[in-house]
Amino acid sequence: MNKSLPDAEDLLARLAERMRANVTPDTALIGIHTGGVWLAQRLHKALALKQPLGTIDVSFYRDDYGSRGLHPKVRPSDIPFEVVDADIVLVDDVLYTGRTIRAAMNELFDYGRPQSIRLAALIDRGGRQLPIAAQFIGAEFSVPDTEQIELRKSDEGRLSLVLTRQGAR
Amino acid sequence: MTVSNPQLDVNGELTHLLTVEGLPREIILRILDTAHSFLSVGEREIKKVPLLRGKAIFNLFFEASTRTRTTFEIAAKRLSADVINLNVGTSSQSKGETLLDTVANLSAMHADMFVVRHSQSGAAHLIARHVAPYIHVINAGDGRHAHPTQGLLDMFTIRHYKKEFSALRVAIVGDVLHSRVARSQIHALTTLGVPEVRVIGPRTLLPSNVSELGVHVYHDMTTGLKDVDVVIMLRLQNERMNGALLPSAQEFFKYYGLTPEKLANAKRDAIVMHPGPMNRGIEIESSVADGRQSVILPQVTFGIAVRMAVMSILAGNA
C-alpha cells in the first residue's frame, strides 16, 4: 500500500506551534542547506525571532568524503551571529541516519561553543545510525531505504514533499 | 602520440591540476564556486575544516618560492592535512637523484598529493604521468608553461568584483613571453568566455604566436588600456635586461609601467591586479598599487580559498 506523504505546509504550521512555547526571541535558527534553509526562513518569520537567520552547508564535514568525494555543489555557510553561548536550533527537512546533524554540529563547534543546540525537523523517517534525536518534529513517516523524501519549493514559495527513488543515503 | 587529457580520470573528473588549458568550463566554475565557500572558513575563529584530515601533502619545490609555498601550506593546513615541505634544491636532487626517483621515494612515504614547482616547462606533467593512481599532482608553476592556481584565483578575483565574464575587456601587461601566469590567465579567460583579452608589451616580450592563443596584441599602453575593465600587471624579472630584450627598467616603466595617468584610460571602475611579488616603480607605481582600484591584497586571500578548493576536489576524487 502506498502511504501518501503529508502536506509540507501543514507540517510546517504544526512544527512552528510546537516550537513557539520553547523558544525565546534570542533563540538563533540555523537552516541546513537546502531544504532546512527554506524551513528556517519560514520559521524565523513565523516565530518572530530577533537573531538573524544562519545557514549552514555541511559538505566540508560529511563523513562520506572519502568514498564519494566533495559534493558537486557546495554553498557557503553564513552564521551572522555570535555562536559562543548561543541558544541554537538547527533546522533540517528530513531527519534520517543522523549523519548530517552530526556534521552540522561539528561545523558549529568550529565557530565557537554554543550554550545549547536543539534540532527541528519537518519529517523524522527513523533509520537512525547515530544517537541523534530531534526536539521538534512535524511528523514521523518512514519509507523504504530505496526511496528518498525530498522537500520542494514552488516558484510562489509553496513547500511540498515528494518521494524519489534513489540509493540509500 | 598525444593521449587523452592527463588531468582527467576515466570518469572525466579532475585527478591532477596541471594547466588551465583544456580544463572544461564546468570544472573551472566548480573550483570557483567551491572556493567561495572556503572564503567564509577563513573569516571565523577556527579556520579549519576536517576534510583532508590524515592526508599527507608534499610541497615539492624545485624552484624556490616562499610566497606560493606558504599559501599552499596554509590552504592544506586549513583542510587539516599534514604538510611536508621539500626545497629539493638542497636535498637529494642536487646529489644527482633524478626527478622521478625523488618522486618515487616520496610516494613510498605515503604521500597523497604533490604540489610541484619546477623551473622546467612540463615537469608537473612528467610527474603526473609517473605517480601511483591515487596520488594527485598540483602544478604550482612549471617553467614558462603554467601556474593554474594563480590563473584560477585571478578569475575568482575578477568574478568577485565584476560578477560576469561575458562582457569584459581584460588587459595583461608586461613580460608575457616568460610568464606562466599570463598563459594560465589567457586560457582561463578564453574558456570562461571573456570576449576581449588584450596583451600589452614590447615585441621582445610577447611570444611570436601569441595571437593564436586568442588575444589582441597592443604595443601602446594608452590604446591598449582604453575602456578596459581589468588590468593585470605582470612582474618583470631583472634578467630581461641582460638578454637584449629591454634596454632598462626605466624605459620599461616609461612605456609600460602602470601609473595613474595610464590607468585613467581604463574604465573608472577598472580593477588592478598583480600576481606578486611587485616591483614598485618598474611595473607599477606605488600610488596605483596601494590605490582604491587595486585588488592585489584580496588576491592573496582568494588564493588560499582557491587552493583549498582545488585540493579538496582532487582529494575527493578517487
Added chain:
Amino acid sequence: MKIQIKGGRVVDPASGADKVQDVFVAAGRIVALGAEPGAFHANRVIDAAGLVVCPGLVDLSARLREPGYEYKATLESEMAAAVAGGVTSLVCPPDTDPPLDEPGLVEMLKHRARSLNQAHVYPLGALTQGLKGERITEMAELLDAGCIAFSQADVPLSDNLVLLRAMQYATTFGYPVWLRPRDAALSRDGVAHDGQVATRLGLAPIPVIAETAALSTILLLVRETGAKVHLCRLSSADGVDMVRQAKALGINVTCDVSANQVHLSEMDIGYFDSNCHLVPPLRSIRDRDAVRRGVQDGTVDAICSDHTPVDEDAKQLPFGESEAGATGLELLLALTLKWADEAGIALPAALARITSAPARILGIRAGSLASGAGADLCVFDPQVRWKVEPAMLKSQGKNTPFAGYEMSGKVRFTLVEGHVVYEA
C-alpha cells in the same frame, strides 16, 4: 657462398629496373639478374615470392655511440639494428666522445665495425678539433684512416672565418664538407620550434631563421669557395626553398632530411612528449609539408634515419632537460614506404631516396643492383603490417616518437657482400 634469390620484385632505382626476376649472388657480388647463369648450383635459395629485392639501404646519419657513449648503446646492438632495418651502409657523425678528430679513433672504429661483418660504416671526421670550431683537423690523415667527409655534427660553427677557411682547406683536396645549418646564437637555449606549440607549452623557442640564416651563409661560402657541401637535416619550408633556388642557380649542394621530419610536426609534442625532443626541432605542419614536397621534387636528395639512441633516464626528464634524439635505423624503410604511399610516389622513386641518391652523395659504389655490383641487398615484405613496439627494437635506444604506430613493410633478409647478415 652462392645464393639465388628467387621470384622477388627486383627494384633498382639507379637503373630504373622494376621487375619480378631472380638475383644470383656469388663471391660477394651480383653475378646475374634474371636468367640463371649456366651451372650456378646455389648453396642457398631464398624464396622471395611477394617480396621486394632492392639495394641495401644507405643511411646518411646513424649514431653508433662508440666511442664514449656505451651506456646509451654499443656498436654490437646498433649494427644489429642497422641490418634489421635493411641498412647495409651507414654514415656515422663525428660527435662521439672523444670526437672523431684523431686518426687512431677512426681506425679503431672502422676496425671494430669491420670485425662485426655487418653494414659498412663510413665515419665522418670532425671538421675542427674537438668540434670546437677553432682549429681545423688533420683532414688528410683522417681521410686515410677512413673518413669520407668532414662535419661539425650538430655543433654550430659560429666563427664564419673559421668556416670559410675550413671549407677552403677541404676544397684543396676535394674533401666533402657536411654541414647542418644552425646559427649558434639564434638557436641557443631553444628546445622547440618557435611556433604555436612552444608558445602554449612555454618551451624555449628555436626560430626558423636559426636554420635559414646559417644556410644562407653556407650557400654563399659554397659559391665563394666551390666547396663540395652536403647540407644535413633541413627542417623548414624556407630552408627547402633556399636550397631549391640555390640548385636552380647552379650552386652544387646536396641535402638530406631525417625521416622524423618527413612525418612529424610540432603538434606531435602533445603533452611534453620528450620522444619528440629532436634536433632539428619538429616544425610546423606547413614546414613538414614543404619538406615532403622537397623530397618529392628532388630538392631534398635523401632521407636518413638520423638514428640517435638515447638512454631511458635521459628521456624521463622535463622536455627542456631531456636529451634530444630518436632511434630510427629499424624504421627508415617503413617510414619511407609510408611517405611514398601517402604521397603517391612509385616504389623505385621512393627507394632512390634511401639507396642510390645517398650512395651518390657519399661517392660510394653502393645503392645499385647492376650485374657485377657488390651484393648489398635488402629483401623486404611490402605488405606486412606491424606495430612499432620499442621493447622489440634491436637498438638499445627505445626512444621513438613512433611508438604504437602501425607500419607497412618489414625487412626479411639483409645481405652484405653476399652474406646473409640478417634474417627475420
